[in-house]
Every structure is written in C-alpha cells, then in structure tokens.
Amino acid sequence: MAFPEQHELHKRRFGRNVGLGLVLAAFVVLIFGLTVVKVTRLGQAQGFDHVLRPEIVPGQSETAPAARPPEATQ
Amino acid sequence: MSDARLYEQSGEAGFGDYIALLKPRVMSLVVFTAMVGVLVAPGNVHPFIAMTSILFIALGAGASGALNMWWDADIDAVMKRTAKRPIPMGRVQPGEALGFGLALSGIAVVMLALASNLLAAGLLAFTIFFYAVVYSMWLKRSTPQNIVIGGAAGAFPPMIGWVAVTGGISVEAVLMFMLIFMWTPPHFWALALFMKEDYSNAGVPMLTVTHGRKVTRAHIMVYTVALVPFALAAGFTSIGGPIYLAVSVILNAVFLWGAWRIWRRDEVQAEADHYAVEKQVFKFSLLYLFLHFGAFLAEAALKPYGLGGW
Structure with missing residues (x-):
C-alpha cells in the first residue's frame, strides 16, 4: 500500500523545520566558538x-x- | 489548489518567508558596511569575534526589517513593489512578524554585547529603535523628509562595527556614518523620480508628490553638494589615504555632475528619454557607496605592506 502523496503544505513545513534546525545548530556552534575564543584569551x-x-x-x-x-x- | 490557499491564509509560512521578513538585500549592504567598519578599525580583534559581531549587527538590521514589515503591512499591500511581501500575501501573520522581529532584536543586541562590548550593543539597539519606531512609525507617514532622517538607521552599521572593535566612537566612525547618511537622500530621490509608485494612495508623503519633481531635483543637487565634504574629509583621517582620496575625488566629481544634470532637466526632457539620466545617477550612487567603502578596505589591506594610509 503506497502512502498518499504529500501535500505541498507538508513540504513547506518540512523545509521550515530543517531550516530552523540548521539555524539552531549554527547558533550552538557560534556560542561554542565564542566561548572557546573568549576563554582562551582570558590569560590567567x-x-x-x-x-x-x-x-x-x-x-x-x-x-x-x-x-x-x-x-x-x- | 484552493485548500492550499486556505492554509496559506492561515499563516503557514515557508522558511524563505521568514528570511524575506529580514530584508536580505538590505542586510547584504549592512554586512558589507559593518565589515568595513570592523576591518578598518585599529586594534586586533579575533577573527571569530569580528565575524560574530558582523553577523549580529546584520541580524539586528534584519530584525528591524521584520518590525518595519509588521508596521507597514497596510501600505505594503497597496504598493506594487511590496505587495508580494509575506504579510500582505497572507503567509505570515502580522503578530508573528512582530514576535519574530522583537525576539531577533533581543538576541542580536544581547549577543553583540557578549561578543564585543556594551556600547556597540547599545548602538545596535538604538538603530533598531530608530528604524522601527522613529522612521517606520513616526516619520515615514508624516513628513517628506522621512528618508533624510530615516537614512541614519542605514548609516549606523559601519559605526557599530568600528565601536565593536575599538570600544569607542571617533571621528572616523562619525565620517563613515555621515557618508551613508548624506548619501541616502540623493540616492532615494533619484529612484523616486523614475519609480512612479503610488505613494500617495498608500499615504506616504514622498517629496516628489508633496513638493513636486522640480523641488526634488533641486534637493538632489543640494544634498549631493552637502555630501562631498564628508566624503573627502574621511580621506584625511586614519582610515583614508592617497588611494581613498583619489577614488573619492573622482566619484564625487561624477556624482556632482550627475546631480547637476538631474537638476537642469525638466520633466518633459526626462519623459522623452525615459528618465535615462535619473536611472544612470541612481545606479552610479550604488557604485559610489560601494567604491568608497571598498577604498577604505583597500587602505586597511595595504597598511601592513607600508602602502595604505598616510
């Protein structure tokens, strides 16, 4: 039994979720990078x-x- | 398709619609000018911190764009150029855009404060306030000088970039600000002369509508003359140099000549050649700003080799 064809709306929703996921992942990387840079430049x-x-x-x-x-x- | 349209109207936006709320084309200019502000500033900031600062300055600008679209949804729906924006199209609800803009403003300001310093973050917060409240809510619909004062919002990014690195405002930062601030009116009025948009129907007082095209042409001339000293003065500061000054002299001479030609024409002549001069000057004004900031960058890039600067 084949799944019914996806509605255009579902594709849009999926795209939005993937986009938001990538943005959040990038934000995590950014905070991590910022932390590393700030901490390593603190000195003693x-x-x-x-x-x-x-x-x-x-x-x-x-x-x-x-x-x-x-x-x-x- | 009718059911899909029903969903569209219920506010099911795609990812791209949220990007569109940030006005990506305006953001690209902000990224460029903020980047120049960061790179020409004295002091060695870590490249990652520089990149993060530029990113959050751009995000703050994008957030103010979303707030602007929330407030201006009624006039965007009337004008052809803006009718396809996410809110007039019904893909994003006005309240969503407001929340999106406010949340991103908060994130951008706090993150810029953490990445660089409080003064830079404060300036970013002021820029967002200025664009969303002073320009969009107050000036845009009440005075034909709206773009003159509103231009300040677009002029802040290089100054914020400079402050993010140095921690203070100096004459260089002010001159970069003034360069964009004084450039904005002739740039937009040249556009207003040939883009005959229905601003009057939308209730936006544009100089071309309220005071006529002849007055607008004179205004372009006056503001271009007022812009020149600021552009040249930047050449004598620490971010300028022989290359910048040479580029600036040529660009200002061409811009002045263009403004002069616009001023000397009347509507009959302009109609006859389909606003060729106005279109030319508008396109050149983009190049004018790009090359000025490019020249700042060139001076900074050549400095390590003993070539840039004075």
Whole structure:
C-alpha cells in the first residue's frame, strides 16, 4: 500500500523545520566558538575566587610569598 | 489548489518567508558596511569575534526589517513593489512578524554585547529603535523628509562595527556614518523620480508628490553638494589615504555632475528619454557607496605592506 502523496503544505513545513534546525545548530556552534575564543584569551583565569595564587603561575612559585592580602591582588 | 490557499491564509509560512521578513538585500549592504567598519578599525580583534559581531549587527538590521514589515503591512499591500511581501500575501501573520522581529532584536543586541562590548550593543539597539519606531512609525507617514532622517538607521552599521572593535566612537566612525547618511537622500530621490509608485494612495508623503519633481531635483543637487565634504574629509583621517582620496575625488566629481544634470532637466526632457539620466545617477550612487567603502578596505589591506594610509 503506497502512502498518499504529500501535500505541498507538508513540504513547506518540512523545509521550515530543517531550516530552523540548521539555524539552531549554527547558533550552538557560534556560542561554542565564542566561548572557546573568549576563554582562551582570558590569560590567567582563576575561577571565581579573584584571589591570585602565585603557585600556579610558572616560575613564580618559589619567589612569590605564599599568601598575600586579598586587597592587593584584586 | 484552493485548500492550499486556505492554509496559506492561515499563516503557514515557508522558511524563505521568514528570511524575506529580514530584508536580505538590505542586510547584504549592512554586512558589507559593518565589515568595513570592523576591518578598518585599529586594534586586533579575533577573527571569530569580528565575524560574530558582523553577523549580529546584520541580524539586528534584519530584525528591524521584520518590525518595519509588521508596521507597514497596510501600505505594503497597496504598493506594487511590496505587495508580494509575506504579510500582505497572507503567509505570515502580522503578530508573528512582530514576535519574530522583537525576539531577533533581543538576541542580536544581547549577543553583540557578549561578543564585543556594551556600547556597540547599545548602538545596535538604538538603530533598531530608530528604524522601527522613529522612521517606520513616526516619520515615514508624516513628513517628506522621512528618508533624510530615516537614512541614519542605514548609516549606523559601519559605526557599530568600528565601536565593536575599538570600544569607542571617533571621528572616523562619525565620517563613515555621515557618508551613508548624506548619501541616502540623493540616492532615494533619484529612484523616486523614475519609480512612479503610488505613494500617495498608500499615504506616504514622498517629496516628489508633496513638493513636486522640480523641488526634488533641486534637493538632489543640494544634498549631493552637502555630501562631498564628508566624503573627502574621511580621506584625511586614519582610515583614508592617497588611494581613498583619489577614488573619492573622482566619484564625487561624477556624482556632482550627475546631480547637476538631474537638476537642469525638466520633466518633459526626462519623459522623452525615459528618465535615462535619473536611472544612470541612481545606479552610479550604488557604485559610489560601494567604491568608497571598498577604498577604505583597500587602505586597511595595504597598511601592513607600508602602502595604505598616510
């Protein structure tokens, strides 16, 4: 038994769905790309504590003091 | 086919109808001018961020196009050129276009803020407001100077592109703005002279209808003369240079000559050669803008080799 022929409306609806799918996929790629670019250009990002930890900066672990007052590192 | 038509009227739009709401031809000009604004601005922005910024400036422009089509659906239905737009054709419901335009405006502004900076996003928001509210809702149907002031909406993209990179407005950004702003009136009035559209039936006051064609011809001349100093001045800023200045001098001389010819003609002469001069000047005005921005781009592209700029 053959399926009844599709109405023109169904083709239009399908085209719209495919189009929207592609737009959403492109948007995901865009946000991902933007995130990668922004994060990799941040430099020494240290999460949300805003306190510099010299031990993670290469070459500074020996010379830097172990703890510094927070107001000087903001 | 009658049942398909029934569905059409119930608002079953195709994907292309939503694209049409964004006015893709206007968007292509926005992409070009915004791209020039981004590329000629000093400072090194990551190419991906530059591309994203241009994309969302264009999306914001498209969103304002959708809002314009929502508001102007009644006059679009009357005029032949616009009668085939999605809303007058019944494929997209007015409310749908409004929601589409508002949602895309929000996305474009927020994304531009995230990709570049708040000033650029604020300018984009203002541009959308200016085109949708100040131009479409307020000026378009109330004054024959509508396209003069409305032209500002089309002039913002290169400035937004510049601000997206530098974070501030400078004389270069203002001159790029003024170049498009002052170019818009002679460009559109040359079109209005030979496209005898039924603006009066649609209730849109066009200068050709309200003040007559003779006055319109004089206006083209005056605005072209006013445009020249801005175009040339940009040549002496950091985005200009010998190439730009040479191109600009030639283009402005030709444009002035065209405006002069339009001014000196009357309707009898124009009718006799089917508005040949007006059509010529209109086509040239497109080239005028394209080559000016192309020259900015050439100066920026040659700079690394020690050739562009002053």
